Amino acid sequence: EDAIPKRKIEVDNTDALRRIRETIQLNPSLPWTETLVISFPQTIEVDVDDDLNRELAFYKQALYSADRARTLAASQSLPFTRPADYFAEMLKSDAHMERIRSRLLDERAGIKKSE
């Protein structure tokens, strides 16, 4: 009953972490187009349980990154926007997108009916 709760041993060996990171680090002279990494300059401070605001914060982060990436891509002449006549296999298949579409239509019809 009176067992002493086991204390977890915390390890945070910052020197080792830094050393490891330096060994695996990509060459800093690599152009940005090789990695496409964008760092968002803000910290996200929202209530974790507040779904709407949390998702909005993620959206803002992604939007900032997209805009920043577009200007960077333009400056390094990396093709960014997909031309309208470029067709290739998509991540979600047509069948999947059709399922999503029909579901949206169903929902809309349901709302209309209830009005």
Added chain:
Amino acid sequence: MDADNDAPIHPMKRNKQRVLLLSSRGVTQRMRHLMSDLEALLPHAKKESKLDSKSQLHLLPELADLNNCNNALYFEARRHEDLYMWAAKTPNGPSIKLHVQNVHTMDELKMTGNCLKGSRGILSFDKVFDDTEWGKLTKEVFTHIFGVPPMARRAKPFIDHVLTFSILDSKIWFRNFQILEKDPQQPNAPPKTSLVEIGPRFVLTPIRVFEGAFGGATVYSNPEFITPTAVRTLIRQRKGDKYGKRKD
């Protein structure tokens, strides 16, 4: 021949990454679908069949080597409900063990976003990653694993989605958005960027960082992490207490 085209005399340095993607035995359907989503998102990933044994993780670096991979993403399922993700650099490490929660696959999320299969995504990390040393290391490893190198065999030449990693509540939240440059309703309006989520979604809790690939000394451990089993035990204990009191 164009005079402009023969400028690079010394060979360009390239970012070469390949990721071995595999799981342990005992993954549920949802975990499997998450893996196939990631496989579709990462054209430089090589999927391997399930690893037979959960105790012989040292086989993984060898397996990665056989597949010419220098990264590994290993999903470990425990008790058919808990999912752990190992993100490792092979053969020399480091490796990061994370607990995966709140998994929503692309298939079950009814999101309208879509992007080219195998297009290179932008990787977006929020500022908290740069505040701690383990965050910086995680950022570096994730850059290798989730960033599609430009020369990946199946990569498409355009950029149309963003992968965001944000630290909130000391967990890493993953989202994937499509970049829309034109409003489909008003194609003639001036271009304005907007985003539509594609999926999947998941939350990662860092547990430990090891020095080697799938082993070695622990260089970071998360003091806040409580194993899901401990959480369940606690809930069950509380339930038991309640019953005991009522009986008395």
